[in-house]
Amino acid sequence: MATRRKSQARRGSERRVPIWIWLLGGMLIGLGLSAALLIYDRDGRLPGPRPNPAAQAPRESEAPIAPAPRAEPEKQKPRYDFYTLLRERETQVSDKELAEKVRAETARPAAPAPAQPQAARERYLLQAGAFRDVRDADAVKARIALAGLQARVETANVNGAPVHRVRLGPYATASELEAAKRQLAENGVPDTLAVREALD
Template identity: 30%
Template sequence: MAKDYVRRSKPKRNGRTAKSGGRTRAPEPRVPWLAVILVLVLLAGFGYLIYLIKGSADSRTVEPPAAARTPPPAAPVNPIDQKPVEKWRYIEQLENKEIVVDVPETAAQRAKPEDAPDKRYIMQCGSFRSAEQAEQLKARIAFQGLGSEVRRSEGSNGVWYRVIMGPYPSQRVAEQDKHKMSRLNTDCVVRQG
């Protein structure tokens, strides 16, 4: 015959019977009293240390150094030991100063005879039937940092508005501006005039 182990019970110490299949309680954790006491002692020591530092800082007075309390004895002053006093006079001098610069003549001016006519160059960048188109090109030229003007001319085939740059003192200067204008996809013609 089979035994019923689940219902079997053991007698307890105090005389009662307990069921053997039940769980027993886990032991309660013990408080680590030694660690708690050590932490409290450390906190108390730290608090006492702060109290001592605070108390010593309040009771100390700062005394000025001895050199600051008594004036130094009067000794002969050496001019080398003294710091020089800076007085800037150039500000007043430059306000009303006028400088005359003698510019020597260039080789081209010296070689040119007095009665020879000046060679001036102008550059024509466009010729339009309407003044609006000429003003638009003038504005594009102004955005490049160059100056120009619109001249109205009447001819046998009607009214034209020409965009003119210059006059230039040499053809080389005119060609430099012509290269700037070629970056704008604007073809200009340098003429002597």
Template identity: 30%
Template structure:
């Protein structure tokens, strides 16, 4: 009986142990490491790499240019051979020509007949002019010939009268028209004058020139 009780207890214990599993202790929480140390390390590595590349880029072309820009050595120029001194030809000096001395000739003595007194010559040197001496005439002296000035000749009488009125307004003296019949037909002439002196004639010519008219002088007997 005692063995049966022991066996039953043992079975109960094993069944109880099998039926109720043991609780495992909870795992401690995992501690996460901070992220900023890794970020600092990667940033420092990038900065170092960039700096290294920059140094390589800047130092590379300098070494190449340093090797390329070395000045080429120019060969020493040999001195040019000295030219022989040119021989200078000296012409022999010509003998000086003797100076020609001309003897002084004394002036001939004055002849006694050539000597005259000034007061004896003066009365003899008087020149008597001709009696009929030319006398200049004054500028405004009346000329023997008189002139008319013909200012135009027209086929139509109205054209001649128009010029006559224009000349009268300009102050020309004795402006008149005349009717002339010839082989070419009838003409109407416009004239001014007569003028007794050259001064009056030239004054009338200047007035007509200012009007754009070139007159024709006609002498009167």
């Protein structure tokens, strides 16, 4: 009886190769054979150009026929280039320039003055970021909403790639823009860009 137990114990302790190794090996062999069949022809040669046995050489008396020259259509310029026009209408506003505008607005008399043509021709936007992934833009938009401001995500095509901009506004005056910028900075969104947009 003691001899039986020893032989059974030896069988159970033998190391077996895990099944995943067998599966992986089988897949690699199958993949290698498939690649070899695709690359090599039935004759054992690499595929390439083959001569056509039915082809005949051109006779010397026949001149080769030249294709008729095709008139290329003129390339028309696009009638409306949105991105160029947008760049011309939007300009970056530096912090220094924004502070000067705020000082000029607060220095005005409190009496309502007639609408200035300059103020009517421009408005301000605040850009809180530009992201390649729309999920990142939505996360910043949510942080701005928690700060009590309303933002939107605008998608633009920059150099052939979509960019998702998080924007606030429009603001009629530079002081409104400065107040929103300050509120964002207090709530953890310090990196903002002021944009002046020209109106027609």
